[in-house]
Amino acid sequence: MTNELRSQEFPVHAMSGDTEFNLFLSIWAPTVVGGLFAFLFGACAGSFLNVLVWRLPTGQSVVTPPSRCPRCGHQLRWHENLPIVGWLLLRGRCSACRVRISPQYPLVELLVACLFLAAFLAFYAPLDRGAASPFHDAASPWWHLQGFARSWPAFIVVVIAISGLVAMTIVDAKTMLIPVEIPTVVTIVAFVGWLVQGFLPESRSLREFVPIPVASWTVTFGAVGMMLGLGVSRWLVATRRLRPSFVDWADHVKEGDDGSAYPHARREMLVELAFIVPGVAGAGVACVLAGLLGFTSQETVCQPMTLLGGSMLGWIVGGGLVWAVRILGSLGFGREAMGLGDVHLQAAVGAAFGWKVALLAFFVAVFIAIAWVVLSLVFRRFSTFFQREMPFGPHLAVAAILFVVARPLVVWGVDQFARTIDSVVTSTGIAPTVDGVGGGEFDSKNPRRLPPAQLAEPSDRR
Numbered sequence: 086m087t088n089e090l091r092s093q094e095f096p097v098h099a100m101s102g103d104t105e106f107n108l109f110l111s112i113w114a115p116t117v118v119g120g121l122f123a124f125l126f127g128a129c130a131g132s133f134l135n136v137l138v139w140r141l142p143t144g145q146s147v148v149t150p151p152s153r154c155p156r157c158g159h160q161l162r163w164h165e166n167l168p169i170v171g172w173l174l175l176r177g178r179c180s181a182c183r184v185r186i187s188p189q190y191p192l193v194e195l196l197v198a199c200l201f202l203a204a205f206l207a208f209y210a211p212l213d214r215g216a217a218s219p220f221h222d223a224a225s226p227w228w229h230l231q232g233f234a235r236s237w238p239a240f241i242v243v244v245i246a247i248s249g250l251v252a253m254t255i256v257d258a259k260t261m262l263i264p265v266e267i268p269t270v271v272t273i274v275a276f277v278g279w280l281v282q283g284f285l286p287e288s289r290s291l292r293e294f295v296p297i298p299v300a301s302w303t304v305t306f307g308a309v310g311m312m313l314g315l316g317v318s319r320w321l322v323a324t325r326r327l328r329p330s331f332v333d334w335a336d337h338v339k340e341g342d343d344g345s346a347y348p349h350a351r352r353e354m355l356v357e358l359a360f361i362v363p364g365v366a367g368a369g370v371a372c373v374l375a376g377l378l379g380f381t382s383q384e385t386v387c388q389p390m391t392l393l394g395g396s397m398l399g400w401i402v403g404g405g406l407v408w409a410v411r412i413l414g415s416l417g418f419g420r421e422a423m424g425l426g427d428v429h430l431q432a433a434v435g436a437a438f439g440w441k442v443a444l445l446a447f448f449v450a451v452f453i454a455i456a457w458v459v460l461s462l463v464f465r466r467f468s469t470f471f472q473r474e475m476p477f478g479p480h481l482a483v484a485a486i487l488f489v490v491a492r493p494l495v496v497w498g499v500d501q502f503a504r505t506i507d508s509v510v511t512s513t514g515i516a517p518t519v520d521g522v523g524g525g526e527f528d529s530k531n532p533r534r535l536p537p538a539q540l541a542e543p544s545d546r547r
């Protein structure tokens with residue numbers, strides 16, 4: 086009856102509108118439900134991170150005791166412990182002694198929940214409607230085409246890495262230190278996760294869109310050899326055959342000092358170079374071994390090992406890049422440049438997201454650091470938040486997170502930067518015309534050719 090009425094009044098539009106809505110629902114319903122789960126999962130992860138960032142720097146257990154009020158010791162009831170909602174129900178005060186609870190708790194929970202949701206939408210939102218979906222260019226199409234059921238190990242790697250990056254950012258900004266446990270957990274989860282991902286079925290046509298740049302047999306052998314070599318170095322340090330760097334730091338630098346008084350930064354870099362030598366030797370031996378055993382043909386690469394190799398390669402490139410900058414910077418300036426914590430952080434980024442993101446995020450981090458300096462110069466008189474000295478770790482972490490959940494934004498930013506440089510160079514007359522460099526990668530007339538946009542493209546994978 087109603088259908089008859091409708092079709093008489095609006096013969097075409099009502100019908101097509103209805104079908105269109107049903108179609109829309111069938112396409113987006115799984116995304117909405119999955120996104121809701123991702124958000125709730127993220128809120129719980131954020132709740133755990135709050136415990137982590139308070140207890141790790143002071144050496145307390147992260148499992149026991151249960152959360153309690155730091156002033157009166159009142160143990161939180163289950164509904165007071167709910168992520169985000171608990172703090173709102175309490176209106177930001179302890180229910181026993183009315184002391185204020187920091188809004189950092191609900192804010193971290195909300196942040197991590199939103200990041201998990203953003204990752205889920207960027208990966209799994211429907212592509213069917215082409216450019217109509219706002220998430221069309223957000224990530225490699227591999228995620229959506231594989232579906233969650235056949236890409237969950239990779240998704241777990243990504244969300245654990247995001248959680249670790251948020252935790253490292255907070256701890257580093259507060260204490261200027263990165264607890265090595267966090268990047269270690271992220272790295273182990275990345276190695277295991279990508280290995281397990283390799284055992285899940287995948288159509289051959291999707292292989293070139295795998296979101297982590299995969300490795301050939303030779304590279305995988307070399308990566309394993311380097312990790313074994315570095316293991317030997319750690320054993321040498323543990324058995325006191327090799328001295329750790331900066332052992333006499335406390336003799337020269339007092340508490341709260343910025344470290345510029347330490348006189349032997351250049352000498353200590355030679356100690357760290359000695360630590361790396363067994364790793365490089367191991368990589369060399371393993372590459373020769375791969376050749377001798379005949380593991381050179383690309384046809385014989387097996388999926389689990391090639392993904393694990395890609396993850397290990399990312400770990401080496403990310404950590405190696407920051408360590409190289411640290412060693413060169415310290416040798417050049419005679420004072421410690423970048424912490425070993427930053428080396429661990431970027432190594433973990435590489436293990437989770439592959440070597441390309443580790444490399445590009447490092448350079449994006451430099452721009453974020455410059456932006457932070459400018460911001461803090463402008464706002465330091467209004468808020469103490471901007472008066473602190475910021476270590477490099479948070480910039481690295483923010484850059485990596487942006488690459489994963491907001492890649493179009495990063496591409497846009499690099500594009501804007503390239504345009505500015507282009508116009509400055511053109512206006513000063515250093516370069517004859519923009520067309521003269523038209524073939525370059527930073528071609529402002531053709532933003533599609535910017536390097537970050539090529540992340541998903543596998544052109545130079547092997």
Ligand SMILES: [Zn+2]
Pocket residue numbers: 154155156157158159179180181182183184
């Ligand atoms: Zn209390």
